[in-house]
Each structure stands twice: as structure tokens, then as C-alpha cells.
Amino acid sequence: MQALQFSHTGDLAALRHVELPRPVPGADDVLVEVHAAGLNPSDVKNVLGRFPYTTLPRVPGRDFAxxxxxxxxxxxxxxxWGTGRGLGFSRDxxxxxxxxxxxxxxxxxxxxxxxxxxxxxxxxYTTAWDALQRSQVGNGTRLLVIGGNGAVGHAAIALGRALGAEVLAAVRRPELHRKLLASGTPCLLLEQPERLGAQVREVFPEGAEVIFDTTGFWLPPAVAALADFGRIAIIAAPVDGQVQLPALALYRRGGSLVGVNSLLYDTLQCARMLEHFGAFFDEGRLPLPEGLLEIPLCQGVKAYEAVNAGSCEKIIFLPQAD
Known part of the structure; x- marks a missing residue:
């Protein structure tokens, strides 16, 4: 079978389009003929060596149908369909x-x-679902999604609406701000960090009950926008992993932090998540994805390079198209 594979890390030049034997499932396994596979930034980071627990040689890729x-x-x-810890890291x-x-x-x-x-x-979607579930987002929750233009932010906005939350997005780029407003999503144009609290309270006078920072850079100013007993969920952090947190302000609000890491969940746990919110698509409560870039797997190395160079297109590999 055809596949992408890397035998060392640190450079995308390690990634190759190769022919491998078709895998044989174990007694409790399934063999899936992959019709489509998503390319995520974490797949690129995996080849670059950002995950020390990856074993080699390895076929990357987490998401499939x-x-x-x-x-x-x-x-x-x-x-x-499926995703989860292990895929592309400790198993092909x-x-x-x-x-x-x-x-x-x-x-x-x-x-x-x-x-x-x-x-x-x-x-x-599993990242956003985990963040919203563990932050107790439900009907009527005042939810602020920072970085609503990214894949996780977009998922959080959609899932928040499906759960009945009152959703407010916040982005830096004016064109994205206009796009979200045109789609019917209330949205803030992020300005100076010290202004975030005032901006949010113009929409939510009592503050946001849940703030999901999908960028990792707005945690300190987010505290000023938080309601009493509110929750801030984060999925990223500065490169050095350090941040100046206004702990006194967070304490006075009775606030809490929720760290979100999709790699904590194996394929079995992710399957249960997919079953739960997957029903929302069939019920018409979630919008169908659009604007996907479908390419044959033989062009996969170039696709990895494009994502590493900053491409924001959602790339889908079609292994059976080659």
C-alpha cells in the first residue's frame, strides 16, 4: 500500500511517499480502508520532532474516515471515522x-x-469538545472564543452554539472580524490586551462565564473579562511555556483554568466523543465543513511543507485516488 513515512525527525526531508505492506489487524482490531485523512499542524510538528514519545519508523496522521x-x-x-492518541506516534x-x-x-x-x-x-472538534465539556458550557453559557478563525476556534463556535451557549468570538484580523459578523457570529476585533476586559463587558456586562483561548497568548488579559466563578480553557502556551498570570485577580473572581490537550485521549475515548457530537451533524445542529483542499496522498510531502510554511488551508489526503 502507499503511505507517507518518516524514519527520523527534525526535518521534513525525512518524510517520504513509500510503498508498505498492508497492515494485518490484531484479534481486537479493525482494518480500515482510508478514504480520506486530515492533515493537522501537529502532524507536521511530529515529523519535526516536537513529540519525544514518537517511535520510528512511523506513518503519521491522526484523523481519518x-x-x-x-x-x-x-x-x-x-x-x-476516528482520531486519538497513538495514531501517528506510537502506532502507524x-x-x-x-x-x-x-x-x-x-x-x-x-x-x-x-x-x-x-x-x-x-x-x-475533539479538542474543542473537550474544552467546552470540561469548562461546563451549556444552554445559556456566556462563552468567549479567542482566535475564532482557526480550526479549533471555528469548532468551538459551532459546538458552543449547538450546546445552546451565547457565543462571542474575538479575532485580530479585520477581514476575519467582518467575515464572522457577516455569518451572524457576534465578534470583537482584538486590540491592546489591556482593553480585552472592557471590550467583553460591553457585550457581557457580567463577564464571560467561559473563555476559550485557542491561541495561548491572551490568558493574562482574559482574566479581566471573566465572570465570577468563570473558567478559562487554554490549548497552547508561549514557546518557553511561561506566562505572567494575574493570579490575585483570578483568585478574587473565584476563577479556574482548564488545560486542554487532545493527546490525552486515546482512540477509544475519542470515538465516544465523535459519537456524541457527530449526532449533531445528522440533526442539523452543526454546519458541514466547507472549503477543503483534497489532494492525492502522493502529493503529501509538498502538503506538509505548505502547512509548515504557514498555509491555513484544510488539506485532506485521498489515499485511494492515486
Whole structure:
């Protein structure tokens, strides 16, 4: 089968388009024929050596959608999707024509989603779902999503609405600000950090009950925008991992921090998440992904280079198209 594979880390030149034997599933596994696989920034960082627990040689890729061709009878022929810890790190991932994983680690694909659409959602949507669930977002929650233009931010806005939250986005770029407003999403144009509290309280006079900072750079000013007993969820941090947190202000508000790391969840746990919010697509409560860039897997190395160079396009590999 064709696949992308790297045998050392530190340079994208390590990534190759290769032919490998088709994997053989274990007793409790399924073999999935991959119809579509998403490319995430973390896949690129994996090849660059940012994850010390990756074992080599390795096929990268976390997100996929496809059809079960070997495994338990009740799953044979089923269209499935999946993601989770291990894929692309300690076991071969989705950037290949086939992959194996535990049978309980796949979820049935929502009928409303095509294969490419499903493959685009795994990492960003499970990350956002985890952040909102652990921050107790529900009906009527005043939710601020900082960085609403990125994949995780976009997912958080959509999921927040599906859960009934009162959603407010915040972005830096004027064109994105205009785009979100035109789509019906209340949105702030981020200015100086010290202005964030006042900006948010113009919309939420009592502050945001939950703030999800998807950028990692707005944690200190976010405290001023927080409601009493509010929660701030974060998924990133400055390169050195340090931040000046106004702890006294956070303490006085009774606030709490929620660290969000999608790599804490294995494929079985992620499958349960996918089943939960996947139903929202079939119910019409979540918008279908648009603007995906579908390319054959043989062009995968160039796609990795594009993402590393800053491309924001959502790239989907089509292994069966080559």
C-alpha cells in the first residue's frame, strides 16, 4: 500500500511517499480502508520532532474516515471515522491507504458528512469538545472564543452554539472580524490586551462565564473579562511555556483554568466523543465543513511543507485516488 513515512525527525526531508505492506489487524482490531485523512499542524510538528514519545519508523496522521474491511462482523462494511492518541506516534497513522486500530476506537460516520468532511474534524472538534465539556458550557453559557478563525476556534463556535451557549468570538484580523459578523457570529476585533476586559463587558456586562483561548497568548488579559466563578480553557502556551498570570485577580473572581490537550485521549475515548457530537451533524445542529483542499496522498510531502510554511488551508489526503 502507499503511505507517507518518516524514519527520523527534525526535518521534513525525512518524510517520504513509500510503498508498505498492508497492515494485518490484531484479534481486537479493525482494518480500515482510508478514504480520506486530515492533515493537522501537529502532524507536521511530529515529523519535526516536537513529540519525544514518537517511535520510528512511523506513518503519521491522526484523523481519518474510511470503511472497515476486516474486523468484527457488526463493523464490516461500515463507514467510520476516528482520531486519538497513538495514531501517528506510537502506532502507524492515517496517512496511508489502510490502517489498523482497536475496534472500539472507531465511530460510525454521520450520514450527513462525506468522507473528506469527516476526516477534517477529528483533532479540532475533539479538542474543542473537550474544552467546552470540561469548562461546563451549556444552554445559556456566556462563552468567549479567542482566535475564532482557526480550526479549533471555528469548532468551538459551532459546538458552543449547538450546546445552546451565547457565543462571542474575538479575532485580530479585520477581514476575519467582518467575515464572522457577516455569518451572524457576534465578534470583537482584538486590540491592546489591556482593553480585552472592557471590550467583553460591553457585550457581557457580567463577564464571560467561559473563555476559550485557542491561541495561548491572551490568558493574562482574559482574566479581566471573566465572570465570577468563570473558567478559562487554554490549548497552547508561549514557546518557553511561561506566562505572567494575574493570579490575585483570578483568585478574587473565584476563577479556574482548564488545560486542554487532545493527546490525552486515546482512540477509544475519542470515538465516544465523535459519537456524541457527530449526532449533531445528522440533526442539523452543526454546519458541514466547507472549503477543503483534497489532494492525492502522493502529493503529501509538498502538503506538509505548505502547512509548515504557514498555509491555513484544510488539506485532506485521498489515499485511494492515486
Amino acid at each position: 474510511g470503511v472497515v474491511v476486516e474486523g468484527p462482523q457488526h463493523l464490516l462494511g461500515q463507514a467510520v 497513522g492515517s496517512h496511508a491507504a489502510y490502517l489498523t486500530l482497536p475496534a472500539a476506537g472507531v465511530a460510525r460516520k454521520p450520514a450527513a458528512l462525506g468522507f473528506s468532511q469527516a476526516a477534517a474534524l477529528g483533532v479540532p
